Every structure is written in structure tokens, then in C-alpha cells.
Amino acid sequence: MKRRAFLRRVFGLVVFLSVLVLSCARGRQPAVPADLILEKGAIYTVAEAQPWAESVAIAGGKIIYVGDRSGAARFRAANTKVVDLAGKMVLPGFHDSHAHPVTGGVELGQCNLNDLNTKEEIFAAVRRYAAEHPEKIWVQGGGWALPVFPEANPTKEELDRLVPDRPAYLNAADGHSAWVNSRALEMAGITAKTPDPKGGHIEREARTGQPSGTLRESAQGLVSKLIPETTAEEYLAGLEAALALANRFGITSIQEADADEKILDTYAELDRRGSLTARVLASIYVDPEKGLDQIPGLVLTREKYKGRYLRAEDAKIYMDGVIESHTAALLEPYLDRPGDRGTPLVEAERMNRLATAIDKAGFQIHIHAIGDRAIRMSLDAIEAAQKENGPRDARHHIAHLELIDPSDIPRFGDLGVVANFQPLWAYPDLYITKLTEPILGPERSRWLYPIGSVVRNGGMIAGGSDWSVSSMNPLDAIQVAVTRRALEDAAGAAWLPDELVDLPTMIAAYTINGAYLSHQEKITGSIEAGKAADLIVLERNLFEIPASEIHKVKVVLTLLDGKEISGTLPKGTDQD
Numbered sequence: 001m002k003r004r005a006f007l008r009r010v011f012g013l014v015v016f017l018s019v020l021v022l023s024c025a026r027g028r029q030p031a032v033p034a035d036l037i038l039e040k041g042a043i044y045t046v047a048e049a050q051p052w053a054e055s056v057a058i059a060g061g062k063i064i065y066v067g068d069r070s071g072a073a074r075f076r077a078a079n080t081k082v083v084d085l086a087g088k089m090v091l092p093g094f095h096d097s098h099a100h101p102v103t104g105g106v107e108l109g110q111c112n113l114n115d116l117n118t119k120e121e122i123f124a125a126v127r128r129y130a131a132e133h134p135e136k137i138w139v140q141g142g143g144w145a146l147p148v149f150p151e152a153n154p155t156k157e158e159l160d161r162l163v164p165d166r167p168a169y170l171n172a173a174d175g176h177s178a179w180v181n182s183r184a185l186e187m188a189g190i191t192a193k194t195p196d197p198k199g200g201h202i203e204r205e206a207r208t209g210q211p212s213g214t215l216r217e218s219a220q221g222l223v224s225k226l227i228p229e230t231t232a233e234e235y236l237a238g239l240e241a242a243l244a245l246a247n248r249f250g251i252t253s254i255q256e257a258d259a260d261e262k263i264l265d266t267y268a269e270l271d272r273r274g275s276l277t278a279r280v281l282a283s284i285y286v287d288p289e290k291g292l293d294q295i296p297g298l299v300l301t302r303e304k305y306k307g308r309y310l311r312a313e314d315a316k317i318y319m320d321g322v323i324e325s326h327t328a329a330l331l332e333p334y335l336d337r338p339g340d341r342g343t344p345l346v347e348a349e350r351m352n353r354l355a356t357a358i359d360k361a362g363f364q365i366h367i368h369a370i371g372d373r374a375i376r377m378s379l380d381a382i383e384a385a386q387k388e389n390g391p392r393d394a395r396h397h398i399a400h401l402e403l404i405d406p407s408d409i410p411r412f413g414d415l416g417v418v419a420n421f422q423p424l425w426a427y428p429d430l431y432i433t434k435l436t437e438p439i440l441g442p443e444r445s446r447w448l449y450p451i452g453s454v455v456r457n458g459g460m461i462a463g464g465s466d467w468s469v470s471s472m473n474p475l476d477a478i479q480v481a482v483t484r485r486a487l488e489d490a491a492g493a494a495w496l497p498d499e500l501v502d503l504p505t506m507i508a509a510y511t512i513n514g515a516y517l518s519h520q521e522k523i524t525g526s527i528e529a530g531k532a533a534d535l536i537v538l539e540r541n542l543f544e545i546p547a548s549e550i551h552k553v554k555v556v557l558t559l560l561d562g563k564e565i566s567g568t569l570p571k572g573t574d575q576d
């Protein structure tokens, strides 16, 4: 007792003296001098205790102070750079919780047909690419929109006119169909006599039975297997291009949605070079056919790819395909195909066993599920894993979530499964009005992308782009989630207005919730002292503009660990 009292007195004296020393130093040199102070900004911290601030001080890549201007001044020293934000907005760096940066980046160097809305535009883009790249043995690329062509069926004759001299292979935007020319069909030996491969379909001319130029699902492989494999250099260049784009949109953390060893090697190489400009959590592809035997291999892969910014702790399982091509697994049949409700890619028993074993091995499970049946089976599998292994801080998640049966909506909150939405898809474009609603009917279509319902029922939402399937810009997705209208529609009714969410909810989805989903919420995801300085500066305050203008706002600066990875700091004033 005595001894403790004595120690307390000594301790108190030490504290007193330290405070005295620190107070004397103040005014000259702060205890921790800031490298950078951003001041006079609209800083939205995403931290409950202090949602708004005007200044943030950074030292050694970390946030050391958030608050008012005079508070930040205490960290100002001779070498501190001070930047007047002039009211610009600051947010935590964005998290894209589902993207394909390596393969998408490779596509950037190929013939890019994304976001072209007419045949004429698509034809012109193919012709231009072929002319600019005489050195390419194959004309390869993709992104053409299915609704542009009658029955989503472009022809080989159309492509022959654009690329007469070489084989050409162009993926549809959803990746489930390919458009090829006569040269490619000849090389693959596909004729009127070639049967459809299992799980695929060769579109044919009605009169002759000859292949017409579009290949569906596994039939794509008949041609794609002939294309020379992408090299490691092409992967590296692709990832660098994708990261530059991501950083320009303010993204500082990414969940790679589907990684094999080649893709992981690409991340690891950039990480080693110090040029991986985002924190990456990779999802390792799991082949359901290989069953439990592959789990020791997954564990070895996880161990192998631990880097400064790289981790491979997610395991990716595909439960189904997509609604437009009737490959999503539904609880009730497609309206235009009596009796057909799509087939899950993994059978329920096998999925439960697989999920249980992967959970037990300490992985986070990342499931692709689009149809209401696939989503229910995914929730069932996670529930089975929890029952068998006991609760664990796993943070499993399901991505895409296009059609959720209302009875399953509360299960996200109940099971602690994060709903990883691609909110940019949640407005009535041609995919919805022409290819989805007609085959689901109005009753089911009410439950397309039920983001608001998941939030109201206690589920956590995160946001991902699924780039290169759709735009990587988080502000595009945030705008659609808060308007449920096309980006260019300044006014009008929201589609399924009960599913609207507000701006703070969406900013959280792309920041702190993304950080939580990658087990990084103590490091990043909000602007708080002690966290990494992963920050972005936006030219306008998102809370002060009409929602329809959110997608036009530019990110002018992106910092990762306090380092400028996109944009440049405005000229600062140095101390006095």
C-alpha cells in the first residue's frame, strides 16, 4: 500500500515535469511537428465523435490532429507545409470493395467498347483500334453493350468489315458473350457441324446453321483459348494503369475480387517496387469442384502474399451467373422460361461444407451471388459455418445482391454478413428495363438492389465498382444510390424509392465500412488522430450541391499514408 502510494507520487511528479517541459516548448517547436497542415477546409471525418473539422495535421504519414485551425497551429513548425483549402471538402480515401484492377487494367490497353450506346460508335471504335494497332496479331477487347444489337447478337459479317485481316475477339460488357469474326471462327474450326459445348451456346444463322458470330458462356472458350496468354509485363502495365485511375477517383483501398497466382504476383511485384498505390485485400479464387482438398493450398497462398500493402485473406466463391442471360439462380422460374430457375454453380450441401472449412481456416468469405436463390444459399452456408465453428470476427460478405428475397433481408444484420453492393447498377437502364424486369415480373422486380431495406434492417453495406464491368468512380455509385436515377437525370422520380439511402450512409459505405470489411478500420476509413493519412480533397462539398451533380465533382488530391499519389498539393505557405 505504502509502496504504491510512493510510486504514484513519483509518477505524478514525472507527469507534472513533462507537462511543464512541453508547455515551455510550445510556441517554439511542438512536441510532434506536422509535415503538413490542411486548413480552412470542410473536413467530413466519418467519425461519430467529431463529424466535421476545419483542419487536419499530418506527420510521418499519420494524422496527428483533427479539429479547428487554432488547435492545428500548435503542430506548426519551421518545416511544416500549410495549405489553405479555401473551403474544399476533405474525406477519408475511398474503399472500392469489389473490383478487378489487373484484368481491367489489361483491357485498358485493348479495344475498349465500354459506355458506347450505338452500333455506329462501337463500329468506329473497333475500326480505329485496328488501324492504330497493326502490330497486334489479335484484335482483342470488349465492353460492348448487349442491348445495342438485336437479340444481343452482333454478326461476324459486321466484324469482318471492321477487321478483315486478323482474328478478332470482343467480349460483351458482362463478360458472358463474345463477338468474333470469320477468321477467329475458322481458326477455332467452328462450323455448322460443331455442337454446342456443355454450358455454352453458339449463335447460328437460322437458314444455314452456320455460326453467326456470337458465342455464349463456355462457347467463348472455343476461341479465347487460341489467344496468346497475357504476359507478366502486360499484367504489370495493366495494374499500374488501373491504380492511376483508382487514385484519380480518390480510391486508396481496393478489394481485388478474383485473384489467381498470376494476379497476386502482379500485386506483389508492385508492392516490392514501392509502387502499389493502394491497400489491397485480394480474394483468392476458390474452385468448388476441387472441394476441401484445395484449402491447404489457399492457406499457403495467404502466407506467401503478405506485403506492405498487400494481403490475400479473402476466399472468393461464385454461386451463380447473371439474370440477363438466365444464369442467375432464382427461387421461382424466369417468366419467359417455364420451369427454368437457373442453376447454382455450387450445390447447397457442397457449399455449406466448403464455407465451413474455409471459415475454419481463418479466411473471410467473399461470395458472388445475384439471384434470390443464390443469395439465400450463400447466407445459409455462412450460417452453417457459424453453427459449426462458433462465432468469429470473420466479416464474410456477399457481392452484387441484385435480387434479394424480402425474408432474407434481416439475415445480413443477424448473421453479420456485409452486403457488398454495386450501387451504380441500381437505376432503370436498358439492362433493367429490357433484360431484367420482363423476365422477373413486377412483384420480384420490387426487390432489385434493396439497399435501403438492408440498411433499415440492421445490415452493414459496403460499395464496390466491379470495374471494369462498370465505372470505377465511387462518386457515380454514391449518386445513383441517393437518387436511384441515371447519372445524367437531374430530376425525376427515383426507381424503387423505398430503397434510397442518404449521403452519409453512402460515404460510410465507401470509407469506414469498406475499412471494416477489410479489417482495417483501426488504420484507415475515417479522419481521426492516430490513423493513417489516407485522405482525399474534393473540389466541392458533396453536402452543398444537388445530388445530381455529385458525379461531376473532381477529386483534386489523393494521399495514401500522407503521400501524394494523385493530384498535387496546392502551393503552401511555410511557417511565417
Ligand SMILES: [Zn+2]
Binding pocket: 098, 099, 100, 257, 466
Ligand atoms: Zn466482379
